[in-house]
Amino acid sequence: MLEARNLSKSFGAVTALDGLNLGVREGEILCLLGANGAGKTTTINLFLGFLEPSAGEALVDGVAVHRDPAGARARLGYIPEQVALYPQLSGLENLDYFLRLAGVKATGAALLDALEAAGLERAAARRKAGTYSKGMRQKVGIGVALAKKAPVLLLDEPLSGLDPSAANGLCASLRRLRDKGCAILMATHDVFRAKEIGTRIGIMKGGRLVDRLEADTLDAREIERIYLSHMHDGAGAVMHVG
């Protein structure tokens, strides 16, 4: 559903992404770990069509993003680190607005169902979004993806700043989406949550994918040890699992 083929991006002299190859299938969660500046957000922005690749291509459900950004975006749900909502509108009205922008028609009942499935209670859905916590704003973002029936979900550091209960709730929503067949790519700094929900984990460094791990073959401490070994040595690509 998601594929990067030799995907590269430079900003002037800075190589943000250097020949990235990765794929995410239906029902998989790929978690990207990496230090600040490793290229995680650049990867997500290339899939979203917010950036043009310098070389290679990003594909969403077989659609090359740089050739058909609107077609690719129609298949995507996106949760940035801070979900921006219109503060004067309720969560329900925000959802309605974003879906109309995406050209998706849904009844009020379907919108409330999507928000409820994303974990936002009905009473809260009718409150102004200006009163929402970060976790509640993210639930509206998940609600958009659910109502759009987006087959692919991109998340950029969605866990940072969430309290443990909100983080648990988000992870539960992501697992449900995965079980329904959604392909999910998530950039995160949280090794332990990556182990908990990831099917696979990619470790990025200096714009390159330097390792790929199968999450269920390693425990969180081993993943952290491997991650730190990459951060602390100057070695190139080492593949622990296919």
Ligand SMILES: Nc1ncnc2c1ncn2[C@@H]1O[C@H](COP(=O)(O)OP(=O)(O)OP(=O)(O)O)[C@@H](O)[C@H]1O
């Ligand atoms: N618009 C831009 N102009 C110039 N350089 C950029 C731009 N966007 C990203 N970069 C550079 O590209 C590199 C990769 O940045 P990116 O934001 O993708 O990293 P990241 O892994 O998401 O980091 P973080 O964990 O801090 O979010 C960094 O060196 C960054 O400074």
